[in-house]
Amino acid sequence: MSNPILYGPKYSAYVRSVRLTLAEKDVVCDFQDVDILAGAHKEAAHLARHPFGKVPVFEHEGFVLYETSAIIRYIDEAFQGPRLQPGDPGGRARMNQFLCVIDSYAYPTMINGIVIPHFRAARGGAKPDEAAIEAAVPAAGEALAAMEALFVGEFLAGKTLSLADLHFAPICDYFRQTPEGESLFSGTPKLSRWWSTMSRRPSIEATAPS
Numbered sequence: 001m002s003n004p005i006l007y008g009p010k011y012s013a014y015v016r017s018v019r020l021t022l023a024e025k026d027v028v029c030d031f032q033d034v035d036i037l038a039g040a041h042k043e044a045a046h047l048a049r050h051p052f053g054k055v056p057v058f059e060h061e062g063f064v065l066y067e068t069s070a071i072i073r074y075i076d077e078a079f080q081g082p083r084l085q086p087g088d089p090g091g092r093a094r095m096n097q098f099l100c101v102i103d104s105y106a107y108p109t110m111i112n113g114i115v116i117p118h119f120r121a122a123r124g125g126a127k128p129d130e131a132a133i134e135a136a137v138p139a140a141g142e143a144l145a146a147m148e149a150l151f152v153g154e155f156l157a158g159k160t161l162s163l164a165d166l167h168f169a170p171i172c173d174y175f176r177q178t179p180e181g182e183s184l185f186s187g188t189p190k191l192s193r194w195w196s197t198m199s200r201r202p203s204i205e206a207t208a209p210s
C-alpha cells in the first residue's frame with residue numbers, strides 16, 4: 001500500500017490544516033510541492049487534479065480529493081488514530097459550523113484581505129496597500145467576534161480537539177502576525193487563550209511555516 005500524497009506548498013494555510021490533521025492522526029504522507037507563488041497551481045498537471053487551480057489536493061490509493069474541509073473529514077474517517085470529530089450530533093454540528101464560518105468569513109477577510117497584502121508587500125519590498133487592508137478589518141473583526149461568541153469549551157467545538165481547531169489554527173497563526181490581527185485578537189480573550197494552548201501543540205510546532 002502506498003502512502004497518501006498531499007499536493008501543495010507547506011506555507012499555505014489550507015495545506016497546513018491538512019498537515020495538522022495528518023500529524024494529529026499520525027498518518028505517514030508524501031508531500032508534493034505545488035508552488036503557488038510560482039504559478040504551479042495553474043499548470044495543466046495541477047488543474048487535472050483541481051479544476052479551480054487551488055491547493056490542497058489529497059490522493060489516497062487512487063482516490064483524489066480537493067476542498068480542505070472535505071479532505072480533513074476524510075482523513076479523520078479513513079485513518080486510525082484519535083477521532084477529530086465530536087461523537088454527539090450537537091458537538092459535530094458546532095464543529096461543522098466552525099468549518100463553514102472559517103471558510104466563508106475568516107479566511108477571505110483575514111488571509112485574502114489582510115495577510116496576503118502584507119505578505120506581497122514584504123516580498124516585493126514595498127509598502128502595503130493600507131487602504132485595502134483597512135477596508136478588510138471590519139469584516140475580519142466580525143468573523144473573529146462571531147467565533148469568540150460561539151466558543152464555549154476548551155477547544156473550538158467543545159472539550160476535545162476537533163477539525164475546527166486544526167482548520168482555524170493556520171489562519172490564526174498568520175493573522176496574529178499582522179498588526180491588525182494582533183489588535184483584533186486583543187479583544188477576544190477566549191480565542192487568545194485557545195491560541196496560547198494550541199500554539200504549544202507538537203503538531204503546530206512541527207508544521208510551522210519557515
Ligand SMILES: N[C@@H](CCC(=O)N[C@@H](CS)C(=O)NCC(=O)O)C(=O)O
Pocket residue numbers: 012013014015036041053054055056066067068069103
Ligand atoms: N475552497 C478551497 C480554497 C483553497 C485555497 O484558496 N487555497 C489557496 C492557498 S491557502 C490557494 O490555492 N490560493 C491560490 C489561488 O487562489 O490562486 C479549499 O477549501 O481547499
